[in-house]
Amino acid sequence: xxxxxxxxxxxxxxxxATVPNLRTVKRNDTDxxxxxxxxxFVLDGDEDVxxxxxxxxxxxxxxxxxxxxxxxxxxxxxxxxxDITAFRRDLVKLVLADxxxxxxxxxNGAIQYLGCDSTFAWLEKQWGGLQIxxxxxxxxxxxxx
Amino acid sequence: xxxxxxxxxYDPVYAAIGVPATxxxxxxxxxxxxxxxxxxxxxxxxxxxxxxxxxxxxxxxANEIARDDWQDALLVFNGRSWxxxxxxxxxxxxxxxxxxVRFLLKAVDE
Numbered sequence: 001x002x003x004x005x006x007x008x009x010x011x012x013x014x015x016x017a018t019v020p021n022l023r024t025v026k027r028n029d030t031d032x033x034x035x036x037x038x039x040x041f042v043l044d045g046d047e048d049v050x051x052x053x054x055x056x057x058x059x060x061x062x063x064x065x066x067x068x069x070x071x072x073x074x075x076x077x078x079x080x081x082x083d084i085t086a087f088r089r090d091l092v093k094l095v096l097a098d099x100x101x102x103x104x105x106x107x108n109g110a111i112q113y114l115g116c117d118s119t120f121a122w123l124e125k126q127w128g129g130l131q132i133x134x135x136x137x138x139x140x141x142x143x144x145x
Numbered sequence: 146x147x148x149x150x151x152x153x154x155y156d157p158v159y160a161a162i163g164v165p166a167t168x169x170x171x172x173x174x175x176x177x178x179x180x181x182x183x184x185x186x187x188x189x190x191x192x193x194x195x196x197x198x199x200x201x202x203x204x205x206x207a208n209e210i211a212r213d214d215w216q217d218a219l220l221v222f223n224g225r226s227w228x229x230x231x232x233x234x235x236x237x238x239x240x241x242x243x244x245x246v247r248f249l250l251k252a253v254d255e
Contacts, residue, residue, distance in 0.1 A: 030190070032186060032190065032191040041189070043189075072187055074191055076193075078254040119184070121184045122195070122230065122249070122251065123182055123195060124193065124194050124195075124251065129184075131186070
């Protein structure tokens with residue numbers, strides 16, 4: 001049994017956990033609160049069949065699919081700024097260069113950095129959030145599931 | 146005949162739920178308005194605390210705490226110390242100078 005989607009997501013959490021200065025790394029946990037910060041949350045992304053792969057028989061033939069997981073980084077400090085930038089820089093470098101993730105996507109696959117959104121506000125301290133988006137293209141081999 | 150909101154409203158409210166505080170060392174009375182706060186973070190929310198306190202503007206003036214002194218003032222009440230990061234004037238039917246101010250607070254950096 002081999003589920004490339006799950007392997008990518010599990011490895012993504014491992015890669016995010018290597019980012020320096022994070023106190024918390026969780027997957028699919030959307031309960032964000034101050035005591036966890038600085039924290040990163042890996043959210044499983046939607047999966048879509050790449051255009052042109054759908055429709056022909058046999059139904060269980062391999063497909064090329066895309067998944068777009070998000071990594072949310074939240075931080076609270078006296079002065080939000082370069083610390084958030086550093087998290088983004090480390091995450092983009094580590095994810096795109098990770099040999100295991102690149103290997104999992106296969107010869108027809110790819111990893112793309114899609115961009116990030118930022119949010120700032122006040123709690124007890126200044127709070128900053130970063131939503132970083134990647135796209136993974138990889139084969140869905142139905143007979144291996 | 147206009148109503149005296151300081152005497153009819155603020156005095157009894159502050160007498161009942163006001164707590165002793167100091168603002169840069171000067172004794173005043175505040176109402177603790179620290180409340181839960183939820184902020185959007187992409188597809189999720191962040192939960193935290195939004196510390197705040199109400200103070201009567203006449204009391205600040207009586208203690209010679211001028212508006213220019215509010216920003217970054219140290220406010221101590223209910224066993225916690227905060228810095229004023231911003232404020233909202235709440236006004237009153239008798240005019241802004243007889244109303245309240247809500248101080249928006251931030252943690253004192255260690």
